[in-house]
Amino acid sequence: MATSTPASEAPDLTPNETQTEEQFSSSGYLDMELLRFTTAGSVDDGKSTLIGRLLYDSKSIFDDQYDAIKATSEKRGDEHVNLALLTDGLRAEREQGITIDVAYRYFATPKRKFIIADTPGHIQYTRNMVTGASTANLAIILIDARKGVIEQTSRHAIIASLLRIPHIVVCVNKMDLVDFREEVFESIRRDFDAFAAGLDVVDVRFIPISALLGDNVVEKSRNMDWYDGQTLLSALETTHISSDLNLTETRLPVQYVIRPQATEHHDYRGYAGRIAGGVFRKGDAVRILPSGLVSRIKSMDTQGESHDQAFAPMSITMTLEDEIDISRGDMIVGESEYPQVSQDIEMMVCWMGDSKLAQNVRYAVKHTTKEVRCIVKEIKYKLDISTLEKIYDDKEVRMNDIARITVRTTQPLVFDPYSRNRTTGSLILIDEGTNSTVGAGMIVSSIPPLGTAARPDGDYSI
Amino acid sequence: MxxxxxxxxxxxxxxxxxxxREVAAQFERPVLLFSGGKDSIILSHLARKAFWPAKIPFPLLHIDTGHNFPETLAYRDRWVERIEAKLLVRYVQDSIDAGHAVEERGPNASRNVLQTVTLLAALEELKADAAIGGGRRDEEKARAKERFFSHRDEFGQWDPKNQRPELWNLFNGKKHIxxxxxxxxxxxxxxxxxxQYLYREQVEMPSLYFTHQRDCIDRDGVLLAKSEFVALKPGEAVRSYQVRFRTIGDMTNTGAILSPASTMEEIIQEVAAVRTTERGNRADDKRSEAAMEDRKKEGYF
Structure with missing residues (x-):
């Protein structure tokens, strides 16, 4: 796929490449996959304990960390070493005993490296859940076995669906408190399935666990013989994520134009960016949007490493056969793989601002590497994220609300529906007075929908 | 695969x-904070890659406490030349001489906290609108909540409760003057x-990371290198140990670890087996449970 030359020379550190590959890959070191997942749960359903358990049982907790939480647990008079304390980051949280923001955790097993976006579950923090979900391949939704599917569960599932997280693992926690009974688990599974039928989720799995005692988290439970599925860790290690990214339609949002100020590179113009979709091949015909001009790929590289083909999410620098005026915010796409290009856009938006979303107000927009301004033309409806109900008679969109809106932008955006591409289909709205990020937008289509937008998967079913 | x-x-x-690349595109005068430790080495190595074949479009900035390991400075100058970067150095000593910072006293005295003063002054002097750092979220609890783009007010302060949400890979670098x-x-x-990455990329690393014989002082379980900056407390003695450093900071607060690791492969194996966090050897973090959070709010790295 790629030929590589070392970026810098270090004669005393030149290992025999094949030997070391083997040595390290046998222990899973240098060629692991990365899985990003998010955890959503309600207050007190054991989310922090679950993460603590995953970290502890996978031996990702260091002695000094363990000693620190052990001491704190003893000081507080806790019965067990409180694994939840491991994820308690900030002082305010330690004082109030709650998690107040997205925190990121890391652990690795010989099979995979994991990034956890740990998001708080209280109602007022929908924005954090959306933030954590935006980069996740997988969502863990926690349900308290004693309470079953509650309003917050629906909310988490709807957000996971809206954000198009490809995989969902529903952990029915606290099974120890319902005597590990199968019928409790099965009844929750049926309730969730009935509810999720209205959502766009494809891959959902259910696992009965006890985060406190460790059942089915890393070790298989000896208390639930009736369950013959995977443990949570095993599900995390084996979920197939290779086809999560769009490898069909080639997209390179131009991020930065590299023009070295040196005579040896006098005519060099490199278009740097992170591939947002598809597989580019050297020699391919490409189209530059919005100008529509066509050229061919001359080269693709990442310092000293040239690629015959490059795919999402690689960061590369591309050069073209022809001299064309291309700048940041343009998009290079396969010649006949048209995205949509429009100034009138319909989207779902999750509102995160202190002040409410208002019709006819202007916002700055960041979409891929492009920045424009927009005006909100219409608030079509608000979504009740506990029931999926569309609310047409109350159009006040406040923090943590999700709404369907239309906007007009100052310049055309080059995009795909979010359902086809999470990178080219997402945008953020920025308040021009405070510079705060106030909205997370997921594009549905242009208005009126172009031919491509009429595809059945181009729209949300919610 | x-x-x-x-x-x-x-x-x-x-x-x-x-x-x-987003930084170069969104900001006018970024600087890359360079300390000579592995995180700033990897950061500048990645910056070299990001803009190649052009040079890194912003300077490296080293806040020199005056308490560096001599090996760090020698490495720094070689490295900067190799990656063809521009280096700026600002000195904590200058802040002390100008009366903007007051030297700590006593055997545990460190210039770690004073760095913040010099750093903020340097950012102001250079009119830097972005300071790129090698912080990692796995290092410490307060850092687990950092954003990629972390907004600081006009006093350089971090407000962890009022951070901008960071969605997808859309980074909002908008700011007021x-x-x-x-x-x-x-x-x-x-x-x-x-x-793993440094190994894979065959990046030459400072000798401090590899095992060597060194005179150290055992202070409350932290092995501090003997130097003119560390005064002996009563009852302390200097002994020779076979050590390497897991992180590189000032001589006053960077603890060595006993280790025979002499190659990158051996370091990787050691890291895989090790049972304490890397900052566990940093005396600066041990000051209190919320030490890092407090320093970050004030504008620390």
Missing amino acids: NSYRLTHLKELESESIFVL GEHFRIFPISNWTEMDVW
Whole structure:
């Protein structure tokens, strides 16, 4: 796929490449996959304990960390070493005993490296859940076995669906408190399935666990013989994520134009960016949007490493056969793989601002590497994220609300529906007075929908 | 492995390069904070990659406490030349001489906290609107909540309760006059990732990271290198140990670890087996449970 030359020379550190590959890959070191997942749960359903358990049982907790939480647990008079304390980051949280923001955790097993976006579950923090979900391949939704599917569960599932997280693992926690009974688990599974039928989720799995005692988290439970599925860790290690990214339609949002100020590179113009979709091949015909001009790929590289083909999410620098005026915010796409290009856009938006979303107000927009301004033309409806109900008679969109809106932008955006591409289909709205990020937008289509937008998967079913 | 799947190291590399390019595109006068430690080495190595064949479009900035290991400075100058970067150095001593910072007293005295004064003054002097740092979220609890683009007010302060949400890979670097951003392109790397990557890329590392014989003082379980900056307390003695450093900071607060690791491979194996966090040897973090959070709020790295 790629030929590589070392970026810098270090004669005393030149290992025999094949030997070391083997040595390290046998222990899973240098060629692991990365899985990003998010955890959503309600207050007190054991989310922090679950993460603590995953970290502890996978031996990702260091002695000094363990000693620190052990001491704190003893000081507080806790019965067990409180694994939840491991994820308690900030002082305010330690004082109030709650998690107040997205925190990121890391652990690795010989099979995979994991990034956890740990998001708080209280109602007022929908924005954090959306933030954590935006980069996740997988969502863990926690349900308290004693309470079953509650309003917050629906909310988490709807957000996971809206954000198009490809995989969902529903952990029915606290099974120890319902005597590990199968019928409790099965009844929750049926309730969730009935509810999720209205959502766009494809891959959902259910696992009965006890985060406190460790059942089915890393070790298989000896208390639930009736369950013959995977443990949570095993599900995390084996979920197939290779086809999560769009490898069909080639997209390179131009991020930065590299023009070295040196005579040896006098005519060099490199278009740097992170591939947002598809597989580019050297020699391919490409189209530059919005100008529509066509050229061919001359080269693709990442310092000293040239690629015959490059795919999402690689960061590369591309050069073209022809001299064309291309700048940041343009998009290079396969010649006949048209995205949509429009100034009138319909989207779902999750509102995160202190002040409410208002019709006819202007916002700055960041979409891929492009920045424009927009005006909100219409608030079509608000979504009740506990029931999926569309609310047409109350159009006040406040923090943590999700709404369907239309906007007009100052310049055309080059995009795909979010359902086809999470990178080219997402945008953020920025308040021009405070510079705060106030909205997370997921594009549905242009208005009126172009031919491509009429595809059945181009729209949300919610 | 599927040929259309990146390894974790390549995916992290790609993410960091993306962030570095965003900085160059969104800010007018960024600087890259360089300390000579492995995180700033990997950061500048990635910056070199991000803009190649052009040079890194912003300078490296070293806040020199005057308490560096001599090896660090020698390495720094060689490295900067190799990656063809521009280096700026600002000195904590100058802040002390100008009366902007007051030297700590006593055997535990350190210039760690004073660095913040010099750093903020340097950012102001250079009119820097973005300071790129090698902070990683796995290092410490307060850092687990950092954004890639971390907004700082006109006093350089961090407000963890009022951070901008960071969605997808859409980084909002908009700011008012006088405010700046701290940028952490390697947020998602762990200590293990860093070493694996440096090994894979065959980056030459400072000798301090590899095993050597050194005179040290055992202070409350932290092995401090003997130097003119560390005064002996009663009952303390200098002994020779076979050590290496897991992190590199000032001589006053960077603890050595007993280790025979002499190659990158051995370091990777050691990191895989080690049972304490890397900052566990940093005397600066041991001051209190919320030490890092407090320093970050004030504008620390």
